[in-house]
Amino acid sequence: MDRLAVALTALDYGAVAVFGATGALAAARRKHDIITFGFFAAVTGVGGGTLRDVLIGAPVFWVGRPTYLVVCLTAAAAVWIVGPRRFRGSILTWLDALGMAAYAVVGALKAGSLGVPPVSAIVMGVLTATFGGVIRDVLAHEPSVLLRRELYVTPALAGAATFVVLGLVGTPTAPAGVAGFVMALTLRAGAILWKWSLPGFGGQTDAEG
Secondary structure (H helix, E strand, O other): OOHHHHHHHHHHHHHHHHHHHHHHHHHHHOOOOHHHHHHHHHHHHHHHHHHHHHHHOOOOHHHHOOHHHHHHHHHHHHHHHHOHHHOOOOHHHHHHHHHHHHHHHHHHHHHHHOOOOHHHHHHHHHHHHHHHHHHHHHHOOOOOHHHOOOOOHHHHHHHHHHHHHHHHOOOOHHHHHHHHHHHHHHHHHHHHHHOOOOOOHHHOOOOOO
8 A cells, every 4th residue: 555545544534533533522512321422423423424435336435444433433432531521612623624624635535536527526525524514413413514604514615626626637646635635624724713604695794604
């Protein structure tokens, strides 16, 4: 396995771990038991990638490689042991931002590598990056990430599009992936820190992003 493949695999596992941790933290906020911690972590960690694989007709990635589930359960156990009080109040938001940025690139990359057209690959990147968080919020009875005022889908879209477009003009995968990740994370960080949002219907700026 070459260095690029190793880096992409590490990024994939890292995104799963981060999303898994956000799922466990959501369970912690609701004071659920350890089994529910694991369930939230697994569903959040692999949910977006599962939807992507189903839509593009690929083998669901974690079925043949259950180590992804192990990573999710390990993240859940870590949150359970360390305890949510050890985390700062904004940790879930920032972990989610990191996972979203990584998955926007990973999702688009996998779709493109399987022959999915560029526009569809971008959409797959967005779905991979956001769907796990949507499931997490539904399970935890929290406002969906899609309905919050600051940008969320837009950073995922920008990151996936940056990666795909750079690939189309001949940029190697590694720098294109880094650029896509940085683009997504920068926009999401701006939304978290400064409440960046897109104008809503009628010119309002507090619309969903």
